[in-house]
Amino acid sequence: MKKAYFIYLHIGYWLILWLKEFLFGFQTYNLNDLSFATIVSTLSVKLIVLFFPVCIFYANFLVLVPKLVRTKKIILYIAVLFILFSLLAPIHKYVYATLLPLKFGWYSYVYIDKLNFWLSFQTLLFENYVYIFFSIAISYVGEYFETQKKQQELEKEQAITELAYLKSQINPHFLFNTLNDIYSLTYQKAEMAPEAVLKLSELLRYMLKESNDRFASVEREINYLKNVVELFEIGQKGSAYIDLEINGNYKNRKIAPLILINFIENAFKHGIVNDPNNPVRIKLYINESDFDFEVFNKKNKDYKDKTGGIGLTNVQRRLALIYPDRHKLEIIDENDTFTVHLNIENI
Structure with missing residues (x-):
């Protein structure tokens, strides 16, 4: 009072x-x-x-x-x-x-x-x-x-501090993989290297400008994800098969920034991306009442990450802090496939 x-x-x-x-x-x-x-x-x-x-x-x-x-x-x-x-x-x-x-x-x-x-x-x-x-x-x-x-007030401050910590883990984790791809392009003197650097600068601009805000426009977040996909395709020299499907009216809608990148990065990192019969599928649908997002990939059983992934754990915690009782995250981990389905209400 x-x-x-x-x-x-x-x-x-x-x-x-x-x-x-x-x-x-x-x-x-x-x-x-x-x-x-x-x-x-x-x-x-x-x-x-x-x-x-x-x-x-x-x-x-x-x-x-x-x-x-x-x-x-x-x-x-x-x-x-x-x-x-x-x-x-x-x-x-x-x-x-x-x-x-x-x-x-x-x-x-x-x-x-x-x-x-x-x-x-x-x-x-x-x-x-x-x-x-x-x-x-x-x-x-x-x-x-x-x-x-x-x-x-204490819980709010703790949530803000925790969100800042989680974001600080997300950005370097993504940048590390992207810089590895650009390094490979520059080492090979590929013609796509300058374009990859330009895409990376656009991503960094978005991260620096939007990640400090609690919410960003869905339109800018989608443009960010498109740049991520294009940058990954450049790094794969055209051998990546990715189906990106976006539907619905997302004008004047808001979403927590950088909340979806981990799911996509996880598919690129642990999935098979060079099989035209089983492409990585990214679907995003926005309607009047909710936001629906799905990522599907075939598992790459030859890839072993000895460090263990922290991306999915972080994004689950961020969702719990930002959208308590307003989101449903379903992770389907099968023998050969991995699917993530996220629904957020009233974005």
């Missing part, structure tokens, strides 16, 4: 209580006898009377509960509360036995002539004990919501 809102809430409560007491006081008057002086006098009396519940409530709420009740110093709390009422009792006696009767002609108690320290003490306790329990309850409720807010 924002501090300003919290203050306004407190002020509003006491204003309502003051007006309620003010209106209740008029029940004893004949409306025909009311005057401006009477209204001002009644308002003043009710404001003075409000001093005691306000003092008891905030002394308890701001000092005693945080310092003593929450720290389990109950005996000390009761003792300090007794001292507080003892300090207020003489003020109560003066207000009700002297100030209000003489200044405003206001008599609140039939036993006013018998009002003394202990009677004032008992009256204060009887009339304001509800504010003691009320302030304790409000204090604990406020603490609960404050704890929940801090927990949510």
